[in-house]
Amino acid sequence: MTASMSFxxxxxxxxxxxxxxxxxxxxxxxxGGGVHLTLSARETTSLPDHLAFARSLVRETAAYLAALEHFAATQVKAD
Incomplete structure (x- = not known):
């Protein structure tokens, strides 16, 4: 199954x-905004694969936070 979603x-x-x-x-x-998304491991997903995905999710979420904080800091200085 393939899906694409914007949140x-x-x-x-x-x-x-x-x-x-x-x-x-x-x-x-x-x-949020009328959308409810859940993320979990299915019985058919190997635990090592799901752990690798979860670790990647943490890394990319931290990168998103850092980029958003940087952007927010530039907006405060611009005001």
């Missing part, structure tokens, strides 16, 4: 991690 976060947007401990894999949920 624009606003002041009402939320992110939450549902941790089920040893019972099942966690679920990452994102809500």
């Amino acid at each position: 624009s976060a606003d002041g009402e947007s939320r992110v939450s991690c549902h941790d089920y401990r040893e019972e099942r894999t966690p679920i990452l949920a994102i809500w």
Whole structure:
């Protein structure tokens, strides 16, 4: 399955991690603007593959935050 989606976060947007401990894999949920996206590992996804994806998600999210903070700092100076 392939999907493409655009999500624009606003002041009402939320992110939450549902941790089920040893019972099942966690679920990452994102809500905002009438959209609810969940991310989890399927039974058919190997745990090493999902761990690699989750680590990549952390790296890219940190890069997004750094870029957004840099952009915000330039906007404050420009005002």
